[in-house]
Amino acid sequence: DTGVSQNPRHKITKRGQNVTFRCDPISEHNRLYWYRQTLGQGPEFLTYFQNEAQLEKSRLLSDRFSAERPKGSFSTLEIQRTEQGDSAMYLCASSLGGLSLYGYTFGSGTRLTVV
């Protein structure tokens, strides 16, 4: 297992287009998190899954955003009708459970640029 994998690494899209990102977590991790990070800021929580169930969504996740984890393994984050304000680094992380004794593993992120 090579850790948390995110694809693509970079995505440039025109405003109004739809984009989809993929995250493959560490295989035995049951929790998967999506975060968004804009320049000069710390990451902000978007949503998380425990297995295939989406347990929490941030208010940052507008109705143009949707995330899925259909089989409790990989996850996709789709942004519809992209806007320039969506330009950010989208980070995925996974952990085994939500208890504080379990650490996090982050992916390298997908950098989205909306032009």
Next chain:
Amino acid sequence: KNEVEQSPQNLTAQEGEFITINCSYSVGISALHWLQQHPGGGIVSLFMLSSGKKKHGRLIATINIQEKHSSLHITASHPRDSAVYICAVRRGSQGNLIFGKGTKLSVKP
């Protein structure tokens, strides 16, 4: 006011200096993480703390739960330590992290 505050925002040091980065938080937590982010975005987990002190190589992390404060220390700093260091807290069993804005460290040779 952010729930997690870091200081300083930017830090420039000479190689070999002892470095301290501070993190204060205003919410109840189950754990605190120190993370390192290099240009290009990848985040590496350095420490996860719920009490006391942890050491790994030249890095030391401490936490004072009563004062809601944590520090990350780097001894004998090196240019390869240059990165953004981020403090993040986990609340209860929710699992998701609340991040500080990060401290950008630059170590000059």
